[in-house]
Amino acid sequence: MNSKEIRQLFPILQQEVNGHPLVYLDSAASSQKPVSVIEAIKHYYETDNANVHRGVHTLGSRATDAYEGAREKVAKFINAKSTEEIIFTRGTTSALNLVAAGYARSVCGEGDEIVITAMEHHSNLIPWQQTAKATGATLKYIPLQEDGSISLADAERTITERTKVVSVTYVSNVLGVVNPIKEIAAIAHRHGAKMVVDGAQSTPHLQVDVQDLDCDFYAFSGHKMCGPTGIGALYGKKSLLQEMEPVEFGGEMIDHVDLYDSTWKDLPWKFEGGTPIIAGAVGLGAAIDFLQSIGMEEIDRHERQLAAYAMDRMSQIEGLEIYGPRTGRAGLITFNLGDVHAHDVATVLDTDGIAIRAGHHCCQPLMRILNASSTARASFYLYNTEEEVDKLVASLQKTKEYFGHAIG
Known part of the structure; x- marks a missing residue:
């Protein structure tokens, strides 16, 4: 199935915007949803809507099967050892905050170190700032190379015996850098540190294997991978999740409650307080089915080919500056x-029906390094085509002519 055939499966892409066929180039912010995902959520609400894990009636049993079935799909999708290692969250942000609050604050103290990079999304930066402030740990940054990548030599120099946590994005949402997570994890583990991965921009596009990466925690969101908003997951190695205390308390996550003390359910439910995101999980499971029907290797190949084509075309526009590495x-x-x-x-x-992102992309420290208050971003997914890249280039040429005095 080629990209033109795939795009027919996305209802939203069949519209015109400002009199032009929609060219959606903002999937790094949020991807569009295929019919199968929309129908899966609709089917849940129309036929199975009930709370999970509680009722013994038929709807409750079907809802529980759908919810836990989605967890099984997530576990297989990223190759976790078991469903006990998959915690449903609201998305990458809440998953990373759970690791920072539930794990890092209990192991970090004065003199310890937390290592990240300056390319991190605010969701993988601010939780570590707050953890450092709360514990007295030092926040350190692996330096960026001139093209925005990081070198393993710099990682070796930055990560020390005092490092407790290393948290790095797999794919930068600004630079397009694909970081060597497996190698960084090995460095972290040699120093006794735990490896946390922000997988928001990698999970929708790459074949992810958390066991091969040997990361300790891995976070991602459903809405960037053809799933609904408000659902994501945290993978954590079972031994670490067992040690962690929950950060949200209430129904669903409890085992036994007395007037002055309580105990928690086993994994993964002890981290899922309250009524969970049932319909979101159903939609995420359907999104995984859809992506696997296309093939993650095929999606990766298509996007890299499209990015290379766009890089070549856009590089020919005089006065246009591109950030990040030119290849890979x-x-x-x-x-x-x-x-x-x-x-x-x-x-x-x-005005030409082309949707791109503009702003600091939740990466203000990186913007300052790039000496830019804001940037524009075109991001591609499995439903984009070379013809859409051509439309982008033509519209950029028109923009250049319109603002000719500002191009130089």
Whole structure:
């Protein structure tokens, strides 16, 4: 199935915006949803809607089977050892916060270190800032190379015997860098540290194997991988999750409650307080089925090919600056067009029905390193085509002519 056939499975892509066929190039922010995902959520609400793990009636049993069935799909999708290692969350942000609050704050103290990079999304930066402040640990950064990548030599120098946690994005949402997570995890483990991975931008696009990566925690969101908003997952090695205390308390996660003390359920439910995100999990399971029907290797190949094509075409636009490495990058390109503000570029492109991202992309420290207050970003997914890249380039040329005085 080629990308033109695939896009027919996405109802939202069949519309016009401002009199032009929609060209959606903002999947790094949130992907669109195929009919199968929409129908799976609709079917749950129409036929199985009930709370899980509690009732013995038929609807409750069907809802529980659907919810736990989705957990099994997630575990297999990222090759976790068992479903006990999969915690459903609201998304990557809540998953990373769970690790920071539930694990890192209990193991970090004065003199300890937390290591991240300056390319991190705020969701993988602020939780560690707050953990460092709360525990007295030191927050350290692996330096970035000139093209935005990180070197293993710098990782070796930055991670020390005092390092307790290393947390790095697998794929940068600005630079398109694909970081050597497996190698960084090995360095972290040699120093006794735990490896946390922000998988928000990798899980939708790459074949992920958490056992091969040997990461200790891995977080991702459903809405970036053809699933619904408000659902994501945290993978954690079973031994670490067993040691951790929950950070949310209430129904669903309890085993026994007395007036002055309580005990928790076994994994994974002790981290899922309250009524869980049932419909979201059903939708995420359907999204995994859809992606696997296409094939993750095929999705990765298509996106890299599209990014290379876009890099070649966009590099020919005089005055357009592209950020990040020129080769070996994921399917997104972040850029600026001369001195034209990124919001103005995005606004002009929108008049041609082209949706891109503009702003700091929740990476303000990285923007300062790039010496840019904001940037524009075109991100590609399995439903995008070379013809859409051509439309993007043509619209950028038009934008350049319109703001000619600012291009130089």
